Every structure is written in C-alpha cells, then in structure tokens.
Amino acid sequence: MSTAPAPSTAAAFDLAAGFRAAAVACGLRSGDGHDLTLIASDRAASAAGVFTTNRVQAAPVLYDREVLARDPAAIRAVIANAGCANACTGEPGMAATRRTAALVAAAIGCTPEQVLVLSTGVIGRALDMAKVERGIAALAAAQATRDGVAAGGLGAERGGAAAARAIMTTDTRPKTAAEDVTIDGRTIAIRGMAKGAGMIHPHMATMLSVLTTDAAIAPGALQTALAAAVKRSFNRVSVDGDMSTNDTVLLLASGASGVTPAGAALESFTAALTRVSTSLARQIARDGEGATRLVTIAVTGARDETEAHTVADSIARSPLVKTAIHGGDPNWGRVLCAAGYSGAAIDPQRLSLAFGEGPRAIMLVKAGLPLAFDAAAASALLELDPVIIRLDLGLGAAEATVWTCDLSAEYVAINAHYTT
Amino acid sequence: MSTAPAPSTAAAFDLAAGFRAAAVACGLRSGDGHDLTLIASDRAASAAGVFTTNRVQAAPVLYDREVLARDPAAIRAVIANAGCANACTGEPGMAATRRTAALVAAAIGCTPEQVLVLSTGVIGRALDMAKVERGIAALAAAQATRDGVAAGGLGAERGGAAAARAIMTTDTRPKTAAEDVTIDGRTIAIRGMAKGAGMIHPHMATMLSVLTTDAAIAPGALQTALAAAVKRSFNRVSVDGDMSTNDTVLLLASGASGVTPAGAALESFTAALTRVSTSLARQIARDGEGATRLVTIAVTGARDETEAHTVADSIARSPLVKTAIHGGDPNWGRVLCAAGYSGAAIDPQRLSLAFGEGPRAIMLVKAGLPLAFDAAAASALLELDPVIIRLDLGLGAAEATVWTCDLSAEYVAINAHYTT
Numbered sequence: 053m054s055t056a057p058a059p060s061t062a063a064a065f066d067l068a069a070g071f072r073a074a075a076v077a078c079g080l081r082s083g084d085g086h087d088l089t090l091i092a093s094d095r096a097a098s099a100a101g102v103f104t105t106n107r108v109q110a111a112p113v114l115y116d117r118e119v120l121a122r123d124p125a126a127i128r129a130v131i132a133n134a135g136c137a138n139a140c141t142g143e144p145g146m147a148a149t150r151r152t153a154a155l156v157a158a159a160i161g162c163t164p165e166q167v168l169v170l171s172t173g174v175i176g177r178a179l180d181m182a183k184v185e186r187g188i189a190a191l192a193a194a195q196a197t198r199d200g201v202a203a204g205g206l207g208a209e210r211g212g213a214a215a216a217r218a219i220m221t222t223d224t225r226p227k228t229a230a231e232d233v234t235i236d237g238r239t240i241a242i243r244g245m246a247k248g249a250g251m252i253h254p255h256m257a258t259m260l261s262v263l264t265t266d267a268a269i270a271p272g273a274l275q276t277a278l279a280a281a282v283k284r285s286f287n288r289v290s291v292d293g294d295m296s297t298n299d300t301v302l303l304l305a306s307g308a309s310g311v312t313p314a315g316a317a318l319e320s321f322t323a324a325l326t327r328v329s330t331s332l333a334r335q336i337a338r339d340g341e342g343a344t345r346l347v348t349i350a351v352t353g354a355r356d357e358t359e360a361h362t363v364a365d366s367i368a369r370s371p372l373v374k375t376a377i378h379g380g381d382p383n384w385g386r387v388l389c390a391a392g393y394s395g396a397a398i399d400p401q402r403l404s405l406a407f408g409e410g411p412r413a414i415m416l417v418k419a420g421l422p423l424a425f426d427a428a429a430a431s432a433l434l435e436l437d438p439v440i441i442r443l444d445l446g447l448g449a450a451e452a453t454v455w456t457c458d459l460s461a462e463y464v465a466i467n468a469h470y471t472t
Numbered sequence: 473m474s475t476a477p478a479p480s481t482a483a484a485f486d487l488a489a490g491f492r493a494a495a496v497a498c499g500l501r502s503g504d505g506h507d508l509t510l511i512a513s514d515r516a517a518s519a520a521g522v523f524t525t526n527r528v529q530a531a532p533v534l535y536d537r538e539v540l541a542r543d544p545a546a547i548r549a550v551i552a553n554a555g556c557a558n559a560c561t562g563e564p565g566m567a568a569t570r571r572t573a574a575l576v577a578a579a580i581g582c583t584p585e586q587v588l589v590l591s592t593g594v595i596g597r598a599l600d601m602a603k604v605e606r607g608i609a610a611l612a613a614a615q616a617t618r619d620g621v622a623a624g625g626l627g628a629e630r631g632g633a634a635a636a637r638a639i640m641t642t643d644t645r646p647k648t649a650a651e652d653v654t655i656d657g658r659t660i661a662i663r664g665m666a667k668g669a670g671m672i673h674p675h676m677a678t679m680l681s682v683l684t685t686d687a688a689i690a691p692g693a694l695q696t697a698l699a700a701a702v703k704r705s706f707n708r709v710s711v712d713g714d715m716s717t718n719d720t721v722l723l724l725a726s727g728a729s730g731v732t733p734a735g736a737a738l739e740s741f742t743a744a745l746t747r748v749s750t751s752l753a754r755q756i757a758r759d760g761e762g763a764t765r766l767v768t769i770a771v772t773g774a775r776d777e778t779e780a781h782t783v784a785d786s787i788a789r790s791p792l793v794k795t796a797i798h799g800g801d802p803n804w805g806r807v808l809c810a811a812g813y814s815g816a817a818i819d820p821q822r823l824s825l826a827f828g829e830g831p832r833a834i835m836l837v838k839a840g841l842p843l844a845f846d847a848a849a850a851s852a853l854l855e856l857d858p859v860i861i862r863l864d865l866g867l868g869a870a871e872a873t874v875w876t877c878d879l880s881a882e883y884v885a886i887n888a889h890y891t892t
Contacts, residue, residue: 108812108820140808140820142841175805176842297809371791372887379888385595388560389717392528400528400560421562422596461881467792468799 065228066212068241069266070094070306074194075218076206078187080180081135081173086207086218088187089132091262092160092195096126097304098268099168100275102282104299110139111149112169113300119153119168124271128162130262130302131191132170133184134221134247139297140176148179155185159192170260172221172247172298216245219260222466223248223339229331231324235317240267240309242321244328246286248336259286261301261332267321268307277322278303285329288361288454289337290368301329337455338438342463346438347377351391352451353404353444359396360452363445366394367454374459377439382407382430384416391443402446408433409440419446485648486632488661489686490514490726494614495638496626498607500600501555501593506627506638508607509552511682512580512615516546517724518688519588520695522702524719530559531569532589533720539573539588544691548582550682550722551611552590553604554641554667559717560596568599575605579612590680592641592667592718636665639680642886643668643759649751651744655737660687660729662741664748666706668756679706681721681752687741688727697742698723705749708781708874709757710788721749757875758858762883765857767797771811772871773824773864779816780872783865786814787874794879797859802827802850804836811863822866828853829860839866 067073075089101120103113119127131152138145153167171179187206194208216226227246232239246261269277282301303325313321338346349367354360367373370390376383384405392398401420406413407430414430415423433439439458487493495509521540523533539547551572558565573587591599607626614628636646647666652659666681689697702721723745733741758766769787774780787793790810796803804825812818821840826833827850834850835843853859859878 106809106812107814107818108808108823137805140805140837140840140842142821175809176837297805297812371883375884375887378884381888385557385560385717388528389526389595392526392717394527398527401562403528417560417596420560422560459884461884463791464795464798464879464881464884467795468801 062216062226062228063213065216065230065245066243067091068243068264068306068308070097070308071264071304072195072210073212073215074191074208074210075214076187076190076194076208078183078190078206080133080183086209086214087134088184088191089215089218090156090188090191090195091130091215091264093128093304093306095306096128096166097306098271098274099124099127100271100278100303102278102301104296106297108140108297110137110171110298111141111145112138112171113298114146115149115153116168116300119165122165124275126166127168127304128166129156129160130168130170130304131156131188132219132260132262133179134172134219136171136173136177136179137175137298138171138179141178144178148181151181152179152184155188159188168302170300170302172219172260175297212243212245219245219247221247222341225339227332227335227339229328231328233320233324235311235313235320238309238311240265240311240313240321242324242328244332246332246336248339259289259296259299259336261286263301263303263325263328265303265305266307266309267305268310268312269305273318274303274305277318277325280322281326281329284326285333288452289333290365290454290456334455337457340457341466342460343457344378344460345436345458347374347456347458348438348440348453349456350440350442350451350453351445352442353446353448354450354452355397355448357450357452360450361454362396363391363394363398363443364452364454366390367441367443368456371459374456377434378458378460380431380434382416382425382427382434387441387443388417397447398445399447404444404446406442407440408436409442482636482646482648483633485636485650485665486663487511488663488684488726488728490517490728491684491724492615492630493632493635494611494628494630495634496607496610496614496628498603498610498626500553500603506629506634507554508604508611509635509638510576510608510611510615511550511635511684513548513724513726515726516548516586517726518691518694519544519547520691520698520723522698522721524716526717528560528717530557530591530718531561531565532558532591533718534566535569535573536588536720539585542585546586547588547724548586549576549580550588550590550724551576551608552639552680552682553599554592554639556591556593556597556599557595557718558591558599561598564598568601571601572599572604575608579608588722590720590722592639592680595717632663632665639665639667641667642761645759647752647755647759649748651748653741653744655731655733655740658729658731660685660731660733660741662744662748664752666752666756668759679716679719679756681706683721683723683745683748685723685725686727686729687725688730688732689725693738694723694725697738697745700742701746701749704746705753708872709753710785710874710876754875757877760877761886762880763877764798764880765859765878767794767859767861767876767878769874769876770860770862770871771865772862773866773868774870774872775817775868777870777872780870781874782816783811783814783818783863784872784874786810787861787863788876791879794876797854798878798880800851800854802836802845802847802854807861807863808837817867818865819867824864824866826862827860828856829862
C-alpha cells in the first residue's frame with residue numbers, strides 16, 4: 053500500500069465519495085454568511101466521534117454521544133450550525149437538538165437516531181428553531197436536485213468547499229485536508245474539514261471537525277483509528293488553554309470505495325488519518341484568534357509520551373512564552389520555567405533548548421547551562437512562520453509535539469467585547 | 473485577645489520591632505532604582521519559608537531551603553536583589569548565592585548559614601558579584617549608623633518603606649500590610665511587604681514577600697502558621713498562570729515583643745497573619761501586569777475546599793474570562809466553561825452564577841438555567857474595581873476565593889519585548 057497527497061486546497065475541497073454537502077445562510081449569526089450545513093450519506097455510514105472532556109457539555113455533544121452509543125453503523129447525516137453553541141441551555145436546549153435531528157431525518161428520509169448534530173457559537177442562548185427549520189428545508193431541497201439550490205433559497209450552495217466555509221466563525225480561512233491511500237491497487241480517500249478558535253462574535257474557542265472516508269470500516273475499528281489520530285493531532289493544539297463545551301470530531305465512513313482496510317492496511321489508513329488530522333490541527337493553531345504565526349513546541353527525551361505532551365502543553369499554554377514569541381524576544385527562561393511547573397518529571401541539569409531547526413537553529417541551553425548566543429539571530433527565528441521551539445528533557449526517548457500560536461494584543465481585542 | 477488595624481500605607485511602613493532594613497541602588501537592573509535590600513535582625517530570629525513548587529528552582533530558592541532545613545532558629549538577615557533571578561544558572565549560580573550570603577555574614581557579623589537570599593529578575597544570566605559586593609558594603613554601612621547612609625553611598629536609604637520599594641520590579645506601587653494583635657494586654661506586630669508580577673524588563677511574574685513579627689515563636693509553629701496563611705492568600709492569586717522559578721515567602725520572628733502566643737492566641741496570630749498575607753496577595757493581583765482592576769472569584773457550594781479552589785483557579789486563569797472582564801462583556805458562558813474543564817466535580821444542573829454582591833448583584837444562572845438579565849447593568853458590574861464573580865456549585869458547603877486581574881492588551885505589550 054502507499055499514500056499520496058490529494059487535492060487539499062480549500063476551493064477544490066470535497067467530501068469523500070458517498071457523502072454530499074450543502075450549506076445555507078439561515079440567519080443564526082449576525083452578518084449574512086452561511087451558518088447551517090448538512091452532510092448527508094447516501095447509505096448508512098459507520099461513524100466514530102471524539103468529544104470535549106469539559107464537564108459542562110453542550111446539548112449536541114450529549115445527544116451525539118447517545119446516538120453513537122446506540123447505533124454507530126447507520127449514520128445518514130450530520131447537521132452543523134454556527135452562531136449558537138446550544139450550551140448551558142438545560143432541557144430546552146436538548147429538546148432543540150432533538151428537534152433539529154428530527155427535522156433533518158424527515159427531510160432526507162431516515163430516523164432521528166441516524167442524524168448527528170454539531171453546534172458552535174454563543175453559550176447560554178436558545179437556538180432559534182424557526183430559522184433552523186427554514187434552513188433545513190432549503191438544505192434538503194438543495195441536496196436533492198441541482199434545481200433545488202435555487203428553489204431552496206437562503207443562498208444555498210452544494211459541495212464540501214461550501215460546507216467547510218459554513219462552519220467557520222472567527223476563522224479567517226477555511227480549513228481542509230485530504231489524503232489518498234492506495235491499498236492493493238485500490239484507492240481510499242480521506243477528507244477532513246475543521247473550524248478553529250473563535251466566532252464572528254467570539255465566545256468560545258470551539259473546535260469542530262468532520263472527517264469523511266469512502267473506506268468500508270466497522271464502527272469499532274473506526275473509533276480506534278479516530279482516537280489514535282486525535283490523540284496526536286487535535287489534542288495537541290492549544291490556542292488559549294480554554295477547552296470548549298462543544299469540541300467535537302466526527303469520522304464517517306461511507307464504504308463507497310468497496311475497500312475494507314485490515315491489518316497493515318488499517319494501520320496505513322490510521323497513519324493517513326493522523327496526517328489529515330494533524331494538517332487540520334496545525335491550520336487551527338495558525339489561525340488562532342489574533343495569531344500572526346504558528347508555533348511548534350517539540351519536546352524530546354521524555355520518560356514517556358504523556359510526560360512529553362504535558363511539558364509541551366505547559367509551554368504552549370504559557371502567556372509569557374506566547375507574548376515573548378509575538379515580540380520576537382528570545383526570552384528562553386520562560387520556556388524552561390513553563391516546563392518546570394508542568395508537573396512532569398524535570399531535571400534542570402539535563403535540559404537542552406534550541407530555537408529553530410536545520411542549519412539556522414540556535415542552541416540556547418545545553419545540559420542545564422545557558423550558552424552564549426546571537427540575540428538578533430535568535431529573535432529572527434521567532435519571526436519565522438512556523439516558529440520552532442525544541443526542548444530535550446534528557447531523561448528518555450519519548451517525544452511529543454504541540455502546536456500553538458503567538459499571543460497578540462489582537463487576541464485581547466477580539467475577546468474583550470461582544471454583547472456591549 | 474483582639475486584633476486591630478495598624479498603619480499600612482506604604483510611606484509609613486516599617487518592619488516589626490527587632491528588624492532593620494536598608495536599600496541601595498547597586499546597578500543590577502537598568503535605570504537607577506534601588507535594587508538591593510538588606511533586612512537584618514538584631515538577635516537570632518525564628519524563620520519559616522514557603523517556596524515555589526516549580527521543578528526549575530532558582531539558586532537562592534535551593535539555598536534558602538538548605539538554610540531553613542539546617543537551623544531556622546538563628547536567622548540574622550535577608551538579602552534581596554532585583555534585576556537578576558539567578559535561575560537556570562547551574563553551579564556558578566549557586567556559588568554566587570553562597571558568596572552573597574557570605575558577604576552579608578561578614579558585614580554584619582554572623583555566619584553565612586544565618587543569611588537568607590532572595591533574587592528576582594532575568595532568568596539565565598549571571599549575578600554581577602562586583603555590584604553585589606559594593607551594594608552589601610553600602611548596606612552594612614547604612615544600617616550600622618545614620619552617618620553610614622551618606623558614607624555608604626549608592627543612594628542608601630533606611631527603613632521598611634525603602635525596602636518595600638527596592639524589591640519592586642514592574643510593580644507600579646509598593647505592597648505593604650500591617651496588623652497588630654493584642655494578647656493579654658500586650659501587642660504583637662505583624663508587618664508584610666511583597667513584590668508582584670513582573671520586572672522593569674519583565675521576564676518573570678516572580679512573587680516575593682517578607683513578613684516580620686516581633687512575636688517570639690519557635691520555627692515549627694512559625695512554619696505551621698505561615699503555611700496556613702499562604703494557602704489562603706498567596707496561593708490564591710493568579711495573574712497569568714505562570715509559576716515562577718523564584719517565588720518565595722519568608723516569615724521572620726524577632727521575639728522583641730517578649731510575647732509568645734500559644735493556643736487560642738497562636739490561632740489569633742495565624743488569623744492576623746492570614747489577613748496581612750491576603751492584603752498583600754490582593755495588592756499583587758490588582759497590580760498584575762497591564763491590569764486595570766482586581767477580580768475576585770468566589771466559589772461556594774463545593775464538596776471540599778480543594779475542589780472549590782480548583783474551580784476558582786481555573787476561572788481565574790481563563791484568558792477568555794479575563795479578556796471579557798477587561799472589555800466589560802457579561803459573557804458568563806466563559807465562566808461556566810472554565811469551571812467545566814477545571815477537573816473538579818461539576819453538575820451543570822446545579823450551577824448558579826452571579827456578578828457583583830449586595831443590592832446591585834445580578835444573578836445570571838440559577839440551577840443550571842440561564843436567567844434573563846440587564847446586559848448594561850451586568851456590564852457595569854464588570855467595570856467596578858474589584859470585579860466580583862460568584863459561582864455556587866450546589867454540591868456542598870466548602871468554598872474558596874481566588875484573586876486575579878483582567879487581561880489587557882497592555883499585558884501583551886509589556887511581555888512581548890525585552891532583549892530585542
């Protein structure tokens with residue numbers, strides 16, 4: 053088997069075979085952008101999901117968990133809205149989610165238990181069901197026929213590129229990734245789209261992603277593959293350390309390719325899924341609110357991968373590290389300091405730190421002792437996109453990489469005002 | 473016994489009886505401010521200390537732990553410098569700390585094991601021992617005689633107010649607090665000074681505090697009292713979630729009052745020490761880098777105090793909460809979201825949230841359900857100083873309060889540039 057890059061530019065993006073997408077502007081969010089998207093599967097698809105671990109979970113998260121626990125082998129649609137998170141809305145919020153699923157089910161001809169729901173937006177406000185109902189009618193019309201695009205109204209558009217744009221909020225660009233995996237001469241497609249940190253009127257750094265494949269994979273194996281991919285991709289991103297009530301990653305497998313990867317081929321599929329997810333995760337970090345560049349924190353020499361991740365995450369979350377990067381200030385003490393309070397095992401005498409990679413890399417600390425360095429050259433490395441920070445703990449062979457962004461005054465400006 | 477407020481304005485501040493302070497400008501930091509201060513005890517004082525739990529600890533932290541482990545009953549001096557943290561400096565850094573203690577010991581006539589050392593400033597740079605040596609000579613001369621103030625040079629000043637100013641870095645104001653406790657008709661003094669977040673050229677949010685009392689208390693009881701006070705004061709402050717390599721709180725007891733509190737009187741002393749420490753902690757939060765107001769996060773109804781603290785701390789660390797407060801945006805979903813990812817037990821159906829206190833307080837969420845509220849009035853509550861946010865978990869009777877500040881674009885500006 054082999055893997056190959058596939059078209060991943062946002063404009064050319066589409067879902068894997070067996071899935072159809074459409075998007076409309078039903079007025080859930082201010083402005084006139086698309087805010088409701090429907091991804092439908094021609095046949096019953098396998099599905100897997102990974103959800104926020106926040107104890108305060110939005111209604112659609114609670115609902116989707118129920119759906120996948122009941123029957124993850126017969127999913128027919130995903131409906132996603134922006135503009136309202138439907139979180140902290142109690143039982144009325146759950147009723148709105150169930151009603152949304154029922155409307156989609158009636159429109160495309162399946163049961164509500166075959167419909168997954170995603171929401172992102174303002175917390176604590178009720179979903180406007182009149183707008184959702186009009187939106188779903190337009191989406192169903194647009195998906196049913198080419199003519200339906202015009203007939204359905206609400207600015208309906210078809211295709212994955214439209215769907216990827218419709219889930220955007222304060223994202224400045226759509227996020228898509230694609231890869232093809234060839235197994236015994238036959239090709240499986242993996243297509244992913246995601247939205248990242250923020251909203252048009254930001255209240256949450258909600259992360260949503262829908263991954264589709266035309267492989268035929270049973271739900272159990274699909275969940276295992278998704279969990280492995282998420283662990284090293286979406287779970288390695290930090291924009292501001294705030295974990296949303298709505299974070300959701302869904303993976304749907306249509307089986308349209310007729311290929312069922314198993315054994316080494318399934319590992320190959322998982323590896324490709326991880327690369328697609330990693331591409332989306334990096335796009336989310338790069339497009340963090342107010343971000344001017346991607347920051348890669350690579351921790352090596354840890355006793356185990358969990359500790360490597362803990363240290364990298366602590367550095368990625370440090371406002372002092374992120375502001376120093378924003379200012380191009382090679383203020384490396386802040387990196388060691390954040391490693392020190394991460395909770396992971398650290399021996400200060402064994403720490404080695406470098407900025408950048410390749411011939412321009414600069415070693416700042418070796419085995420715990422600071423080295424003389426060219427401050428201007430180190431500063432220049434912090435102006436690159438991506439910025440690369442490499443910390444070796446000197447304790448073992450495990451490693452982990454976390455992606456984040458710089459922290460700018462624009463982040464504060466974006467997040468300081470909304471309802472007033 | 474009874475307690476009484478005592479003069480705590482910074483200008484009138486002095487240490488408890490039995491201690492003398494002086495400060496000089498020896499050139500360790502840029503500008504011409506005082507940067508080296510000596511607190512000397514006429515007799516052997518009892519001492520207690522609480523230190524950063526960062527695994528990367530500055531040389532003076534490691535050194536002070538040694539000193540207090542060896543003999544905490546015979547401390548004669550604390551020497552504190554700003555401008556250089558002496559952290560991540562390896563064995564040469566430890567040698568510089570030992571040399572500093574030896575210079576003080578020689579100057580005032582004690583052993584190096586009777587001298588504690590505090591440092592705050594840039595990480596990873598060597599302490600300039602020539603400047604420290606000149607500074608200590610000037611401090612000793614200034615403390616020995618009134619004439620010595622002029623003779624010692626380096627702008628020497630005597631007294632607690634000068635010492636409180638000399639440990640400032642990017643602090644915009646000195647931080648002092650005082651309380652008198654009357655026991656059986658005799659009075660014990662508790663005097664505290666602290667520095668908070670940031671430096672003239674900020675690299676760390678180092679927190680240092682020196683508390684003095686003229687009570688006669690043995691080291692063991694002193695450590696118990698300090699640990700109890702720190703738990704509910706300094707350990708309840710978050711400016712940016714970055715824990716320094718240098719954080720240190722010292723408590724010295726001279727015994728000059730001749731009063732040894734025991735039993736209920738010792739509890740009374742501990743309560744007063746906690747109030748002094750809490751005053752300093754609130755001053756640190758209020759004067760956080762770029763802060764425009766103090767924020768009080770009060771969590772009630774927790775199963776235990778640790779969980780209450782965990783939830784309050786998570787809210788206090790959330791950049792989304794802190795930017796919303798800065799902008800006066802009553803964006804309460806972010807508060808519940810931060811509570812949800814704190815790791816503590818949360819039942820979303822039992823959460824109740826209010827802004828403010830007293831007649832102007834506004835209830836936003838009751839038993840998990842959002843309430844209609846006057847957005848302009850809620851916004852006005854976020855413009856007050858302090859801002860008060862109250863979250864009831866509805867699970868028990870335990871509570872905890874954490875103090876933080878709003879997050880402004882000025883924080884980013886302060887922290888984005890230094891060496892370039």
